[in-house]
Amino acid sequence: MLFNDLRKGLAVTIKYLFTHAVTCQYPDERLEVPERARWLHKLETFEDSGKIKCIDCGLCERICPSKCIKITPVENEDHTKNAAQYEIDLGRCLFCGLCVEVCPELALSMTDKYELAEYDREKFVYTKEQLLNVKSKEG
């Protein structure tokens, strides 16, 4: 009787013995990340002048549910404002994407870079330079 149950269960298992594996050998091979991936932030720049797009309006700072964005503004000679410092504390970040959605200048985007582990908590605080130099698939 018990053998009968065993046979039924094993029928399923043995069927899959001869199929391909569904898992992925992670560090060697990687799954494709979809286009809409919401991972590490990136500060955008103008293509022609290379200047930072952020105008320090502070909306991302205000909408962030975990208050992990910090901007220090600077006034340029032509009285426009830019972010002198732009810090995101990824240790607190929820990756909800609200900061990208509210940005009126398209100055912030999210990339597909998802390997963000660090040994030190301080290293989670990404500075402006780091965020400007994020390499994503789109370039």
Add this chain to the structure above:
Amino acid sequence: MNEAYVVNNEREVILNVGPQHPATHGVLRYVVKLDGERIVDSDPQVGFLHRGIEKLAEYMTYHQFNPYTDRLDYLASMNNNLAYVMAVEKLLGITDQIPERAQYIRVIMAELGRIASHLVWLATHALDIGAMTVFLYSFREREYIIDMFEMACGNRLTYNYIRIGGVARDLPDGFMDRLKEFTKLFYGKVKEYHQLLTKNRIWLKRTKDVGYISKEDAINYGIAGPCTRGSGVDWDLRRDMPYLVYPELNFEIPVYDEGDVYARYLVRMDEMVQSNRILEQCIEKIPDGPVMIDEPRYVWEPKERIMMNNYALMKHFVKVVKGFKAPPGEVYFGAENPKGELGFYIYSTGEGKPYRLKIRAPSFINISAMPKMVKGGLIADIISVIGSLDFVFGECDR
């Protein structure tokens, strides 16, 4: 003092299970009073994962709180988003203005979330009882669903996809094809789970006549969802208090009268099939059109309009910084979640932030019925009862 902590004679022993026990699905501390191997009394203790989400809501605008609802029942984040968003929409009075395509997308996401959540339940429930194979197979299907969610919204666990006024973005190219493929495949997969478990003698011995709760007790404790439907209560909010486009869809509510772990198991297995049926109908019926309501008072306008129109930009700043002004009043909305009825009660004083937000968490209420279920049973029955109640502590402790 609770009876579970008082030893009446020398035969009785108090045993502490958890809060780190692997079969407790989180941080549940369970104190049981034993007579030999029989459970005399028990007391579940919760609150180890308390993060004060209800209080946090009072300091946040309605849009800002949306990502936090992902973190309630993190196995069915889409369904949490849905319940919260529907509650806010009810407060704003825009429930009937939501575009039809957005409603269908919401139903698709909610049903996929239900299947994903039930798959995790099946996996861990079987794993606790000792059937390891099912764990691997059901996680394979769950991975498929999560890949679809990732396509649609970019994250794998905390989606923040369903928003006030619709959904964040339209479905990506290729999503519907993958969904069609999934709905076709899934019936066969459920059959496999049945083949592995349903008639298995060990499974029957561990689940039949274990963790019994009667129909009256189930109603009195207020437990909802698959747990009550396993006790013969024919109640499902999707049918009885309909929301979204559920009235237009054809599905059955599985009800079993036995009231034991096995009945609750069968209810959830049938529910997965019914969810799949709903998905099939949605694929056929989903119309084209906008996915976000055009109501500049409450939702963020498209980027083009903000960048071109100065007034829209000013309004955008006000909406982001202060939040939209919700009409004063109080509102309750309950949605049928995989775990039961997830309700949001919002009290608004007309500010940009809720004055009070109360979450009716199904997991919390289901746990409260646990002492009734395990009383008189064996100590090993606790594990199968925990599995069959399917609670998540992110939601229970909030």
